[in-house]
Amino acid sequence: MINFERLTMKATEALRLAANDARGRGNPEVDGPHLLGALLEQEEGIVLPVLQKIGVQVDGVRARVQERIGRLAKVSGGADPTLSRELRAALEAAEKKARELGDEYVSTEHFLVGLASARGDARAILEEAGADEDTVLEALDTVRGSHRVTDQTPEDTYRALARYSRDLTDLARQGKLDPVIGR
Known part of the structure; x- marks a missing residue:
């Protein structure tokens, strides 16, 4: 079973959102689509850039996730949902992939790889x-680069350059730069 103390903040948040979604819908289990939906809602995370790098239509995936969740079993009562077999397998695959990549913590990108590898609705x-x-791992390598998950907030550093800088080459291509006069 996965060690929940070795999850990043975003990974913990995604699991919490998935559990809240399952509870709110009356699902007895937190399943792969719940977690995938939670990952897609994290605007500041690495999952969206990875999927966009592959060329995935994220809105279409969101719609399919909602459709699959809508077909899951429902129960009445206040019992907390448990992790489904599919989700446990995905989390174990995520933890294994984190170790293979040399990461100290399991992050949201590992969850995405785990969901893509574990048999079930999310896959x-x-x-x-x-x-x-395979395509998720390739895109992850491009987006993440040589960064490793060594603390509980690695997502903040992955896209720091994009967040705190401007791509002057791209702006020039779009004609949005003022010409330099007097040189």
């Missing part, structure tokens, strides 16, 4: 969108 949704385990 089917990702594969339909063109994001199988």
